[in-house]
Amino acid sequence: MSKRLTGILTPIISVLLGIIVGTIIMLISGYDPVAAYTALWNGAFGEVYYVGEVIRQFTPYILAGLAVAFAFRVGLFNIGVEGQFIVGWLASVWVGVAFDLPKVIHLPLAILAAIVAGALWAFIPGFLKARFRVHEVIVTIMLNYVALHVTNYIIRNVLAAKSGDKTEMIHESASLRSEWLQSLTDYSRLHWGIILAIACCFIMWFLLEKTTRGFELRAVGFNQHAAHYAGMNVNRNIILSMVISGAFAGLAGAMEGLGTFGYAAVKGGFTGVGFDGIAIALLGSNTALGVFFSAILFGALKVGALNMPLEAGVPNELVDIIIALIVFFVASSYIIRAFLDRIGKKGVK
Amino acid sequence: MSLMDILTIVVPSTLLWAAPLIFTALGGIFSERSGVVNIGLEGLMVIGAFTSIVFNLTFFDTFGNATPWIAILVAMVAGAIFSLLHAVASITFRADHTVSGVAINLLAVGLTMFLVKQIYGKGETGIISKGFSKIDVPVLKDIPVIGEIFFQNTYWTSFVAIIVAIIAWYIVYKTPFGLRLRSVGEHPMAADTMGINVTKMRYLGVMLSGALGGIGGAVYAQSITSNFSHATISGQGFMALAAMIFGKWHPLGALGAAIFFGFAQSISIIGSSLPFLKEIPNVYLLIAPYVLTILALTGFIGRADAPKAVGTHYIKGSR
Numbered sequence: 001m002s003k004r005l006t007g008i009l010t011p012i013i014s015v016l017l018g019i020i021v022g023t024i025i026m027l028i029s030g031y032d033p034v035a036a037y038t039a040l041w042n043g044a045f046g047e048v049y050y051v052g053e054v055i056r057q058f059t060p061y062i063l064a065g066l067a068v069a070f071a072f073r074v075g076l077f078n079i080g081v082e083g084q085f086i087v088g089w090l091a092s093v094w095v096g097v098a099f100d101l102p103k104v105i106h107l108p109l110a111i112l113a114a115i116v117a118g119a120l121w122a123f124i125p126g127f128l129k130a131r132f133r134v135h136e137v138i139v140t141i142m143l144n145y146v147a148l149h150v151t152n153y154i155i156r157n158v159l160a161a162k163s164g165d166k167t168e169m170i171h172e173s174a175s176l177r178s179e180w181l182q183s184l185t186d187y188s189r190l191h192w193g194i195i196l197a198i199a200c201c202f203i204m205w206f207l208l209e210k211t212t213r214g215f216e217l218r219a220v221g222f223n224q225h226a227a228h229y230a231g232m233n234v235n236r237n238i239i240l241s242m243v244i245s246g247a248f249a250g251l252a253g254a255m256e257g258l259g260t261f262g263y264a265a266v267k268g269g270f271t272g273v274g275f276d277g278i279a280i281a282l283l284g285s286n287t288a289l290g291v292f293f294s295a296i297l298f299g300a301l302k303v304g305a306l307n308m309p310l311e312a313g314v315p316n317e318l319v320d321i322i323i324a325l326i327v328f329f330v331a332s333s334y335i336i337r338a339f340l341d342r343i344g345k346k347g348v349k
Numbered sequence: 350m351s352l353m354d355i356l357t358i359v360v361p362s363t364l365l366w367a368a369p370l371i372f373t374a375l376g377g378i379f380s381e382r383s384g385v386v387n388i389g390l391e392g393l394m395v396i397g398a399f400t401s402i403v404f405n406l407t408f409f410d411t412f413g414n415a416t417p418w419i420a421i422l423v424a425m426v427a428g429a430i431f432s433l434l435h436a437v438a439s440i441t442f443r444a445d446h447t448v449s450g451v452a453i454n455l456l457a458v459g460l461t462m463f464l465v466k467q468i469y470g471k472g473e474t475g476i477i478s479k480g481f482s483k484i485d486v487p488v489l490k491d492i493p494v495i496g497e498i499f500f501q502n503t504y505w506t507s508f509v510a511i512i513v514a515i516i517a518w519y520i521v522y523k524t525p526f527g528l529r530l531r532s533v534g535e536h537p538m539a540a541d542t543m544g545i546n547v548t549k550m551r552y553l554g555v556m557l558s559g560a561l562g563g564i565g566g567a568v569y570a571q572s573i574t575s576n577f578s579h580a581t582i583s584g585q586g587f588m589a590l591a592a593m594i595f596g597k598w599h600p601l602g603a604l605g606a607a608i609f610f611g612f613a614q615s616i617s618i619i620g621s622s623l624p625f626l627k628e629i630p631n632v633y634l635l636i637a638p639y640v641l642t643i644l645a646l647t648g649f650i651g652r653a654d655a656p657k658a659v660g661t662h663y664i665k666g667s668r
Contacts, residue, residue: 029467077447079388134646135655137388137447138594141587142639153632269583278451315466320459327452328434332442 010336011283011290014329015297022322026314035312040319043307044300050307052185055194056260058299060085062197063252064277065284065291066204067245071136072286073208074241075221080125080140081249082274083147084118086267088253090151091117093264094159096170096257106173111196111254118250119243121147126242130235136242144270152266159264166265176259191259198292200248205288207244217241249274276302279327298323355623356498359612361483362619364507367611369394369569371510373589374596374603375517376561381598382521383554384534384658388450389435390562391586392457396431397424397566399461402577403468405477417481421567428563429556431457436555440548443662454586462579473578481506481572506568511604513561518600530554534656537663547663565589588614591642598656610638 023033044054064081071078078084092114099106125139159167176191184190208214219227220237228234252273257264280298284290305319329336373390380387401420409416435453438444465474486500486508521527532540533550541547566582574581592610596602616623617634 025463029463079447079451128643128647132647134643137386138590138646139643141388142591142643145584145587145639146636149632149635153630157630268580275451275455278448279455282448315463317459317463317466320455321463324452324456324459327448327455328438328444331444331448331452332438334443335441 006337006340007285009340010333011285011294011330013336013340014283014326014333017329018322018326021325022318025321026318031314032312036308036314036318039308039311039314040301040304042304042311044304046307047186048184049186049188050303052181052188052190054296054299054303055185056188056190057303058295059191059193059197059259060252060255060273061276061280061295061299062292063200063248063255064273065280065295066200066288067248067252068277068281069284069286069288069291070204070208070248071241071245072281073221074217074237075224076126076129076238076241076245077137078122078125078140078242078245078249079137079278080122080143080274081245081252081277082270082272083140083144084121084246084249085253085256085271085274086144086147086151087121088114088118088250089257090154090253090264091250092174092254092257093167093170093262096174096262097159097168099174100171101173103173106171107176107258110170110174110258111251114250114254114257115247116250118253119247122242122246122249123239126239126246129242130238144274148267148270151264155264155266160266167263169262170258174258175262176255177262189260191255193255193259196251197255200251201288201292204248204291208288213240249277252277276323279323279330282327282330353494353497357502358619358623359615360498361501361503361507362615363608363612365504365572365611366614367608368504368507368510368572369565369585370589370592370607370610371514371565371604372568373562373565373586374592374607375514375600376558376565377590377593378517378521378558378596378598378600378603379530379554379561380558381554381593381659382534382656383530383551384537384656384661384663385436385439385551385555386446386450386660387435387555387558388447388590389432389453389457389586390558390565390589391582391584392450392454393428393432393559393562394566394569394582394586394589395454395457395461397428397563398570398574398581399464399566399577400424400427400563401567402474402477402570402581403464405479405571406475409478414479416479417477417571420571421564424563424567425560426563428566429560432555432559432562433552435559436552440551440555440662443664446660458579461577465577474576476576477571480575481568504572506572510568514600514604521600531656533663534658537658537661541663541665551663562586562589588638591638594655595638595642595645597645597654613637 026033026036044050067081068078092110095110095113125136128134128139129136155167176193178192181190208218216232217237219232220234224234276298280291280294283294301319305316308314308316373394377387377390401424404420404423405416412419435449438449439446481504483502484505489500490496529545529550533547537547569585570577570581588610592606593603595606613634617631
């Protein structure tokens with residue numbers, strides 16, 4: 001079986017396995033899987049409103065997935081997307097609230113603030129990895145919590161109106177919202193961010209596949225020593241990849257800050273977008289196109305899940321279980337590949 | 350408020366918050382010393398917390414006052430079984446350890462909340478009627494000064510945690526099992542050559558981490574939150590991971606780190622009632638454990654080195 005076909009089949013099989021195990025769990029706990037999956041489908045694509053919500057949901061997912069995938073391609077594991085996402089969210093809202101500017105300047109400025117904030121937050125683990133050889137996984141995990149507590153503190157003490165738990169609404173001139181898109185989808189929260197997300201897919205593909213810099217980054221990902229021997233600056237590429245990854249993550253935060261919500265609120269825990277980004281990147285085999293499709297899948301699952309308790313009486317956490325299982329199966333793809341290889345060989349004989 | 354008053358508030362509170370971290374960090378040590386990265390500690394604590402609360406609510410009438418302790422044992426078993434998923438994925442199926450750990454965390458929250466809704470029909474369980482309550486340690490409480498600070502208004506679980514840490518130190522550094530565990534994590538091929546079953550040792554390491562993580566979650570839920578919801582365990586597992594690293598993968602180091610992090614956590618909560626501490630914005634205390642861990646890894650506070658083979662797969666016959 002060709003490598004390419006195996007590469008496409010593995011994620012598909014993982015998704016199917018996840019759904020099968022999800023079905024088994026429902027059967028054991030006495031729910032009707034057919035009703036549940038029907039409700040899931042209706043909740044994601046049944047009405048034009050839901051479609052709008054699905055698109056809104058997968059907009060930050062695409063960017064979070066790209067963030068994880070980009071670092072992965074350079075051989076780094078950025079678990080800190082969640083933290084960079086929160087920081088970007090806050091930065092975009094801060095600029096959105098603090099300034100009064102014409103839209104042409106204000107909106108790009110707010111978006112840029114999110115990108116820079118995310119990039120700076122990711123620069124820390126990148127720098128520590130390059131300079132002190134500290135493993136980025138631990139540093140990014142720790143920075144997630146630092147981001148959570150620090151942003152909460154800033155919202156509570158600097159930005160919140162009268163000891164409240166959230167900031168004021170951003171000014172209209174910094175908003176990504178669009179009456180037209182909303183009316184098109186029966187007043188969902190759909191906003192212009194989707195255009196940015198799709199553009200970023202293209203940017204990632206172009207940067208990695210078509211530029212010299214991208215070649216270097218991938219070379220470092222394949223083999224640091226070989227890249228070093230070929231005269232590439234490994235440390236600089238490590239830092240650069242984290243910074244770009246963080247920029248994607250920060251932009252994802254702007255999607256929520258400037259598009260979906262228009263404010264930032266004190267958070268009791270993580271939003272989960274960053275962690276879902278890991279799942280999305282893995283399922284999309286860390287390519288721009290793969291991330292795009294798997295983000296659509298996860299967005300549909302997440303939004304559709306909300307309909308499951310209403311229509312079928314099944315807790316929406318079932319979808320979280322399925323997502324976790326998909327991650328397990330993709331991660332364990334060694335065993336799926338071994339299985340596919342065996343089938344392939346039998347076919348040849 | 351005299352220093353004595355402050356100490357009698359701060360010390361028991363510190364020990365209360367430290368106990369779950371100690372158990373879970375020790376679990377992390379067993380796993381990582383065997384060479385398996387365990388980001389899934391958070392998820393294992395979730396499983397432990399869920400199991401203990403459900404057991405406590407269901408069987409309180411049967412076991413009475415012994416229920417919390419039995420619930421810990423049940424949570425221990427549940428954690429060990431759940432951690433098998435991580436073991437199978439990362440050892441047998443050669444999954445990336447970190448990815449598998451992330452999946453463990455996602456799965457634990459999804460699965461437990463699914464079950465909570467199925468069993469109780471809402472997003473959280475009821476409050477348990479008997480958790481761990483404050484005690485005075487007999488005899489020791491009468492020691493002047495020390496007794497009042499350390500052995501009054503405190504919790505049994507904290508002392509159990511400290512004793513378990515000492516036992517873990519003995520196991521890891523003074524027994525053949527510990528030597529094998531460490532050798533598998535440092536150089537699996539050498540260990541294999543000496544006839545040690547690498548796969549078996551790693552499975553044991555991961556299951557021990559599951560058992561201890563389960564205990565940690567059960568202690569946390571039954572002494573601090575008293576019920577189970579999606580927010581019961583929010584970062585304690587990662588803080589335990591931090592304690593393990595800050596303690597340099599050494600049981601007693603992790604014990605010290607966990608107590609220190611417990612101190613930071615408890616101060617961020619009770620600090621407002623203490624003089625001079627209420628001046629410090631508690632955001633500093635909230636982020637202290639994480640920042641310190643990063644500094645420790647960077648080498649500013651002594652070099653922290655992970656076991657050599659941590660995160661790698663051992664494939665027989667490969668070089």
